[in-house]
Amino acid sequence: MCLGVPGRVVEIDGLVATVDFFGVCRTVSLQIVDEPVAPGDYVLNHVGFAIRRIPPEEIGETLALYERLIELAAQDDPLLADLHSEIEAAGRPPGRSDEESA
């Protein structure tokens, strides 16, 4: 029941989207998703509700971050602290400060 499943939006009818989950299509509600969604977008879904539009650029950026984790973990601990600040900074939506995104 707790699963969150990513899927690709195929079409949208009002607040209901048809989403392709790796070959299986289901309708999900767009009532509580965080930002506007268009066909082709990836969304994270939970019990029939989309809860997050997954920005495509974030996937590549997350992988780059993991690469950096691997590099730094192989070195000394103090460097990890730098990485943590980097992750923290990266945790905010690009181009927006926390205050603006309210």
Added chain:
Amino acid sequence: MKSPLEFRDPERARRLLDALAHLTQDRERDPISVMHVCGSHEQAVARFGLRAALPPGLDLIMGPGCPVCVTDCPEIDEAVALARAGLRVATYGDMLRVPGSGPSLADVAAEGARVDVVYSVTQAAELARRCDEEIVFFASGFETTAVATAALLEGGPPENLSVLSAHKYIPPAMEIVVEMPGSRVQGFLAAGHAATITGWGVFEPFVARQRRPVVVAGFEPLDILAALVALVGLVRAGTPRVVNAFRRCVTREGNRNAQATLWRVFELVGGRWRGIARVPNGNLRLRPAFAAHDARRRHARLLAARAPLPAAPLLRECRCGEIMAGLATPSDCRLFGRECVPAEPVGACMVSNEGTCRIWHQYGGHPRLAVSASCSTRAQRGAGGCSESARR
């Protein structure tokens, strides 16, 4: 664009595991203990074989992360009482076989009570629209799932739909677990889906109070391993803070639209979590504005009139509570794999697909692949007897 399946790349996973081994190489005798609080994390850890691959200097404990498992017996008893009184009850499949003080919903369904399994609260609403009688939706799940219930109630539900809320709110439970005597938890992996809703900022007060780091983690193997690298780094460095390692889904402020919906419909109230403790502000109750759809208010007299059920004898030996608090593992429990099996569960952790005992029974807990090849083969077939877990 790159597919989400990129996050299962075995080559990167091996390199992250190497990094974890490097960071914990001096801790073999005194492993760093961290806790995750999500059944989906344990599912991924077990399904992708991560637990067997983790270095000996790291102990990853599953905490109270299964909402079905922490649903208290009296809450199950309420649903059972309503079903026995002739009301039609709809619920998530995981809830069906959880024993209360007495029978489970599946038991009373076998006696003729009407119980429907739904995948989403919207299906419960569709069911209500197709009939004239009342449908009671027995709602379980943490804040992520409660948002779906809230959205449906706000969006104009059918009049004959009521909600029996067993929804729980996870942040206060993390504090309870840390403060338990004997707790070894040095840091938390927070559930990425719940944090998608609440935002990672919700953990900042916890970190300030408890001085333990929290890393928000996704659910693919690379997400979990990378988050563990970050968390172990923070524990070692002694720098408690919140780190978001699931940035493609989680922001600091979270999904404000969903939060607003959640708090317009639900309010926090203290309540017991099965086997653990009373958790202040741990339960989500419908606000008075939604009384017309609150099964507890609609059927107050019926629920008050039910006779209290004595706890089943085996239940007294059940160690689900200690297991969820990270103080014991399933293989420490005398009932595990013997009296308590998925077909006939004693405790809730053996029922749900997200329960620690069920997952360990299915995947073999902590198979020592490097030690015994035959053991790992049995573990893959699902033999619970192979769960030679206790590193402690």
